[in-house]
Amino acid sequence: MKKLSYLLFLGLAFTACKQEENRDLSEARVVEATPILEEYGFVLNDFEVVRDTIRSGDNFGGIMASHGLSGNKVHEVIQQVKETFNPARLQVGKPYVILKARDSAYTPNYFIYENDRIDYTVVNVADNVAAYKAQKPVTIKKRTVSGVIVSNLSETMQNEGLSVLLSHKLSNIYQWSIDFWKLQKGDKFKMVYYERYINDTIYAGIEHIEGAVFVHQNKPYYAFNYSVDPETGKADFYDENARPLESFFLKAPLNFSRISSRFSGNRFHPVQKTWKAHKGTDYAAPHGTPIWSTANGTVIASGYTAGNGNYVKVKHNETYTTQYLHMSKRNVKVGQRVRQGDVIGYVGSTGLATGPHVCYRFWVRDEQVDPFRQNLPAADPIADHLKEDYFATIGSVKEALESIPFKEI
Known part of the structure; x- marks a missing residue:
């Protein structure tokens, strides 16, 4: 009995020593395992x-x-x-x-x-x-999103926890086909897009939008990203019938804000206090907002008058001319070539103006007209020999869009 007790004691002691040894080795391994940075x-x-x-x-x-x-x-x-x-x-x-x-x-x-x-x-x-x-190593991740307009696009994006850059990119895609000053409650959109991440974790912006559909006034507007020139890689957006979304003219000369006064044959002038024609469209926007040329052209005037304040006038071709008034600062000179979307000045309230805005004027063959009533030319369509590839390319993107449920108010 004594011998059995002694052997049991030795066994327990050996086990305890072995456990202690294993614990020491485990701790040693933890100390040695310095992470490689x-x-x-x-x-x-x-x-x-x-x-x-x-x-x-x-x-x-x-x-x-x-x-x-x-x-x-x-x-x-x-x-x-x-x-x-x-x-x-x-x-x-x-x-x-x-x-x-x-x-x-x-x-x-x-x-x-x-x-x-x-x-x-x-x-x-x-x-x-x-x-x-x-x-740095950059990972591209595919994302989908759906949103519904309550008041404006920027607020909708914020409510969805999305980057403000995404609202700018979406508005840029549809700037020729949707008037963002006329968005209605219940308008909605869906997108398939890609984001960049540094080291797979740090958000680094939007790579590109692959496809989108924006339902405005119950009409769906599709947009698919497609490159017609593989050599340059330059891509544009086209609809479900291979028609370009891009137009000869932008819908507006600045990022969406609000129209404070429309083209009118008889309007009460807020400074001169008299009824007179207002042959332009006023876009109210914060002081310093960039103003874009709405189409390619040549600057034929860049100056200052008591009524117009700082202004720029651009001739686009023999038919169309545009003018931009009340700038805080001009950004182009006479004779300079500008492209659609180039910043030609900044919103201000110079001349006869009660607050910061740009008055956008539009001429057709030397006659001032309302740009919203014009049937303006579109950009070049996809060449016929590319259409088969285009429809094959957008098929999976359209399916992905259709699988995203629309959000409701």
Whole structure:
């Protein structure tokens, strides 16, 4: 009996020792398992890492000198890498990283400057001085969304927790076919689009919209992204019948705000206090809002008068001319060629104006007319030899759109 008890004691002691040994080994493994940190194409564990941002008054030489790089070495680096990296263009607020050797002097090896959230420049400041540009790993993720208009597009996007950039992109797609000043409660939309993510987790903006349908006044407007020129990769939007959404003219000369006064043969002038014709369309918008040329053309006037304030006039062809009044600032000169969507000035209240807006005037063969009553020309359609490929391409996108349920108020 005593011998059995002794053997049992030895067994328990051995088991306890073994468990303690296993626990020690497990803890040792936890300590040894240091995570490998990789960024900018480097294993950061191999360096002493310094992170900072460019401050007012900072310059490349001063930054590197403060981290132990000699003046001669700074000069050598600047001369060697000036074709790729210009130290004079460091912008306040931009992040940078310095990777230092793990030696006794913590010698700087690399200076990494973040040009934007995705692009960065690596400058080797060690023995083999060089510089190159690179990008952080970017993942493209497919998204779908549905929304219904209660008051305006921007508010709807915000209510859905979506980026304001998405509302701008959607309005840009439909700017030729939908008047966003006339959206009605109950209008609705669906989209299939792609977003960019840095390192698979950090949101970095919208890649592109693949397809959309916007139901306005109970009429569906389809839009599909398609490239008719594989060499340039330039893509435009077309409807379900391969017709272009783009038109010769934009619906409006600025991003959607509100129409404060329409073209009229008899309107009470708020400044002159008299009834007279108003041969333009007034778009109320915040001071400084960019004003676009509604079509390609040549600037034939850019000046100031007591009534018009700062104004710009653009001749588009022998038939059409447009004019933009009451700008806070003009952005083009006489004789300058402009393209549709180019910023030609900014909203203000110069001249005879009671508040910030742009008065948009429209001529057809030298006669001022209401642009909303004109049958304006469209852009070129898809070539016949591309239509079979177009319909095959948009088939799956349209199916994806149809599978998204519309939201209701």
